[in-house]
Amino acid sequence: MIDITLEVNGKTKTLSVEPRRLLADVLRQEFGLSGVHIGCAHGACGCCTVHLDGTPRLSCLTFAAQCDGSAIRTVESIGGPTAEHALQQAFRSEHGLQCGYCTPGFIMTLVPFVEEMVEQKRLPGDEEIREAMSGNICRCTGYHGIVAAVRKAVNLGLGGGM
């Protein structure tokens, strides 16, 4: 067992974990964060994406023991229980989700992308948006609504309207 300290969604906790325990399982079980979803457990679908020290990371391919001292954010911290973040709102209006299982992973992958585009003051083309989500699989939406949601969220960030 290894003692590690994680700062998760702003709260710090020290816990003892088996070296093999996946970050996804620790977040789900020890921190009660059910928004971390496991879709394949082999790093191919992006459902389990969280932010590790500000960078999107697959929590099914990361051992919790590797993360000692790190700050982790999950979807629960993005827009609160009513999903108020601009990208979450855009997912709602553009129908960027259906069953919702892949959704937290898409949000965690795409929030930094939207922020980066807004910072660079540019609206990406659909091809670039699609490339940005190429590590996430959605089985329900056909990606159409997700692309539209990203476009809308960047637009809003740039001060534009719809």
Added chain:
Amino acid sequence: MMADRPKHIGARVQRFEDTRLLSGSARYVDDIRLPDMLHLSFVRADTAHANIVEIDTSALADLDYATWVFTGKDTAGLSMKAHQDYPEMQYSEQPLLAEGKVRFVGEPVAVVLAEDAYKAEDAAELVFVDYETLPVIGTMAQARDPSLPPLFDGWASNIIVQRQMKGGDLEAARAAAAHIIKRTYSTQRQAGVPMECRGVVASYDHADRVLTVWSSTQMPHLVRTYISEELDLPESRIRVVAPDVGGGFGVKGQVFGDEVLVAWLAMKTGRPVKWIEDRREHLIASIHARDHQHTLEAYVSADGRLLGLKADITVDNGAYSTFPFTSAGEPGMVGKVLPGPYDFQAYEATFRAVATNKCAIGTYRGVARPSAVFSQERLMDDIAKELGMDPFAFRLKNMIRQFPYKNVLGFSYDEGSYAQSLEQMQALLAEDVTEAAASRGSSTKRVGVGIACFIEQTAHGTPDFTRRRVPIETGYIAARVEMSPDGEVTIDLGLQNHGQGLETTMAQVAADALGVNPENIYVRHGDTLTTPYSVGTWGSRGGALGGGAVHLASLKLAAKLKAIAAHLLQAKPDEIELSNGNAYVRDAEQRFIAIRKLARAALRNVDQLPEGMQPGLEAEQRQDGPRDGTYSNAVHAAVVEIDIATGKMKLRRFVVVEDCGTILNPLVVDGQVRGGVVQGIGSAMFEHFIYDAECQPLTTSFADYLMPLAPEIPNIEVHHIETPTPLTPLGAKGLGEGGAIGPAAAIANAVANALDVGVSSTPLNTNAIWKLSQHLRGAA
């Protein structure tokens, strides 16, 4: 006139369920955690066909933690039985845990339980199974070879079922034909792949004898019925809950042995038991889909009239039959739907399911129709080509235009927009068709346009299942609508919502009938404790039948509200209108009362009720499907660009013109169509579940089983025609599956058009396109 009467049906209402799904607050089955819970890990067959010589679990005794192990000896007699009452059908029963023999890689042989999921998996690896391997039946040809031994004792051959359906005079059609066109088409084996794998948690209360099962299923009531019958428990003491379900697509629309097994283990151990399927298990051992071969022979007149069709249909079913749609369901559906939107009156289909040492075929979005439409629409293009006709013109010439239409098998088609949708599509594609023709001169880059026309029998009712003698038995959906004393509404719905937006669309439907806002309606579903008995969400029946049940139940409730309002406002019930949360006297708008006051009168201030009226505000309705279902129609079109040197194909455009009758919520309808289309694109271009000659699965992760990803997919253009059906209460036809039905055919036709070749099989991946374009590289 009354001011501003909102109409919610047809409005683009944003979904209520999105908040919990977006915020990470949803609860899927893996989020169920109970005190003292045991975790289950399966020991699965690693060989496709073998006798089990010995199962040695002695190594578990050396572990420093507690484990529980069970094999087929413990569960002897418990099995999945999926029998369709056809005299020709050979029955396969799958024991919950293999007894004596395994018949596919992934078949459950034993289970190990431990207090931690990681430890259960470790311990399962210590179970040693000694197998005596047997030769496999690995192909349709082997399954049809009478010299090879059958997979089950007592079987005469590996043909599970073979039947015919026919109508009209096929010999006369053949004799009258100027052209006879015969082709063989095949569609590959696939997996359904919802992003949430399946999973089951069960807990048994010995004192009250109540079993609770949480399962990622589309049909909680059917799971309850099957468990009741198999474990001999009263249904009244079984509660099955489908919590948030992360996609189903038909995969979760069958009852699985593991649902029964986990329930049995919870009773046996006296502790809650949890099993969460991993992706490898899902890919190899949940259910598979498609894997068809069709040989079609069309009889066509000199002027391009389709006179008759003969079909020979084989499905590689795998080893076992799935409940409740059975091994006969998939090939039988092809026979039923092949006549399609075309007007001809001579037909004969022979269909069969054959047994191999593979995972069973079950229902997956479209159920046989994507394969049937692939063959039907490839054939239409092949005929047009042979006759030198334009593919649009050939189809339009043969398309059904008079409704209702009785097809060659006696099925009645309600009104649709078959020709109109194709004409609309033709206009939308005009520039692409020109560009494709111009690219014919190129030996480096070709553009192709392909179309697929189809109809889809949806929301079929009990008579359709009775006719087929299939164990689903019935097709109704039930809804109970209740208003509480504060005027808020609860709908308890027999459907299960796993992405379809039912928590929103059903609220829209009830809102119109009750005169309240959708926001004041709470839709509950997926729990047998609270919802009335129903068959679940499958077969494109949610909007048509669930919506119909909610509508009619809400009208019953509205009638009572009107009676109370009439009494209090001193008017007649038929003068009362419900709108914007109030009951008004028509043409006297100053006379109104808030609906919440009526609710309070009905449930608390009951002295205000008319004399003799019972307190209470609830109504129930069961809505069955029409005898032959209601027929949605659509045209799909693909525009592809192919690089001849590499075989790389780019899907440039995908266009849908569809007609699902009354649209309840365009946001949801577009989403269902687009999502279905991309699954269909997966079938057409990427997804292929491959077995080697020994029936070892080769595509057991997303590294090998290729899913459609965002960069390969274009924006999907969707156009609507609305032809409401008289056969359902709201005029809605089924919608959920249609998107997935056309893409394989449309894309294959586009490839055939681009490369000027025949295309007879899917998937059309880069390798396949490279082979199909060989002749063009030769010429370069």
